Amino acid sequence: MAVLPGTAKPLVGITASVHGSRIAWWANRLALRRAGASAVRITARDPYPIDRLDALVVGGGDDIDAALYGETARPHIRIDPERDQLEMRALDCAAKLGLPVLGICRGSQMINVHRGGSLHVDIHEIYEEAPHMRTVLPRKRIRIEPDSHLYRILGIAECRVNALHHQSVDRLGDGLRVVARERAGIVQGIEAATEPFLIGVQWHPEYLITDSRQQGLFRQLVAVAMGAPGLGEPLSGALHAAD
Numbered sequence: 001m002a003v004l005p006g007t008a009k010p011l012v013g014i015t016a017s018v019h020g021s022r023i024a025w026w027a028n029r030l031a032l033r034r035a036g037a038s039a040v041r042i043t044a045r046d047p048y049p050i051d052r053l054d055a056l057v058v059g060g061g062d063d064i065d066a067a068l069y070g071e072t073a074r075p076h077i078r079i080d081p082e083r084d085q086l087e088m089r090a091l092d093c094a095a096k097l098g099l100p101v102l103g104i105c106r107g108s109q110m111i112n113v114h115r116g117g118s119l120h121v122d123i124h125e126i127y128e129e130a131p132h133m134r135t136v137l138p139r140k141r142i143r144i145e146p147d148s149h150l151y152r153i154l155g156i157a158e159c160r161v162n163a164l165h166h167q168s169v170d171r172l173g174d175g176l177r178v179v180a181r182e183r184a185g186i187v188q189g190i191e192a193a194t195e196p197f198l199i200g201v202q203w204h205p206e207y208l209i210t211d212s213r214q215q216g217l218f219r220q221l222v223a224v225a226m227g228a229p230g231l232g233e234p235l236s237g238a239l240h241a242a243d
Contacts, residue, residue, distance in 0.1 A: 009038045010054035010225040015087050015107070017061040017080055018045045024060055027206035028104075031215060032057075035222040042090070044082035050093035055100045055197075055225035058087055058107030060204060063167060069118040077121065088114055100197030100224040102217060105165050108190060108200025115173025123168050123186055131184075133163045136207045142188045148179035149231040150189050150199055153220050154213045161188065161203035161214075168202060196230020197221060 014028050029039040037055070042048045050056065062080040066072060068088075087107075091114040094101050103111040109119050133140055138160035144151045151157065169187040172178065180189030180201070192198040197220065205214040224230055 009036060010222060011052065012037045012039050012055045012057060012222070012225065013042045013048055013050065013053045013090070014039055014057045014059050015042045015083070015090060016059050017083055018043045021059060021061050024104075024204070024206060027204075027209070028057055028059060030209070031206045031218040032222065034215065035218040037218075037222045037225065042086070044080075044086045047086060050090050050099070051097060053094075053099060055221050056090060056094045056102075057221070058091070058101065058103040058110050058200075060105035060107060060164065062106065064106065064109055064113055064119065066119075066121055069113050071118065071121050084110075098196070100221050100230070101199075102197070102221050103190075103200035104206065105202060105204055108202050109167060109169060111198065111200045112169045112173045112176060112190060115176055117169060117173030117176065118171040119167050120170045122166055136162045136164065136204065138162055138208060138211070140182055140188075140203070142180050142182045142203075144189065145179045148177075148189075149191050149193070149197070150179045150201070152231055153199075153216050155216075156213060159213065161201075161205075162207055163202075164204060165202055169200075197224045 012032050014025060016025055025041050032039045040048050063077045065079045065081050065084050068084060087110050140163045141158060141160050143158050144154060146157055169190055175192045176190050177193055178187050179191050182188050188202040190200045205217050208214040
């Protein structure tokens with residue numbers, strides 16, 4: 001286990017944009033600290049050796065270059081090609097090393113693209129009935145598959161999450177499955193069933209600091225990074241619903 005000098009904590013890398021993402025960085029850092037880990041911010045300008053990490057968080061931010069998944073970009077899309085390449089390489093390395101990985105918003109989309117999947121460049125072109133929602137507050141209701149790792153972590157079949165995205169997973173990448181959707185059908189969670197921890201969520205759990213279930217995503221990531229066994233094959237369980 002890689003640790004920072006003078007500590008016994010696992011080290012988790014958090015990818016971010018060179019410009020911006022500071023609030024998300026601090027929120028993720030706090031969530032990981034509460035879960036018992038140290039964090040390092042990784043950008044195209046300040047890279048970090050992935051083989052020195054115990055886990056990886058692929059964070060939120062700018063859109064992914066549509067050329068990476070065979071689509072045409074829209075004029076209003078803001079991309080960061082250097083970050084795209086950084087994260088593709090980081091996910092390559094994480095896969096080879098078997099590191100636990102959590103993808104958040106853009107990060108969930110990047111996991112899908114890395115595995116050969118594609119995205120909806122603009123969800124409102126596809127899901128015309130979906131409400132236009134952008135909020136850090138938990139206002140969007142999602143449903144989680146009961147036979148998933150995500151369900152076993154959150155322990156709930158329905159919950160409310162925040163929404164800061166206008167893109168989403170379209171065609172699934174190799175080895176991934178959809179484990180959460182909102183009512184309009186937009187994908188909200190993906191995972192690799194056979195990996196110890198490879199989960200992508202379309203929302204931002206780092207901002208839901210008072211929600212113990214959501215913070216459980218960070219706790220489980222850190223637990224696997226510290227050597228705890230992964231969740232193994234997903235199991236069915238009793239359904240619970242949140243208000």
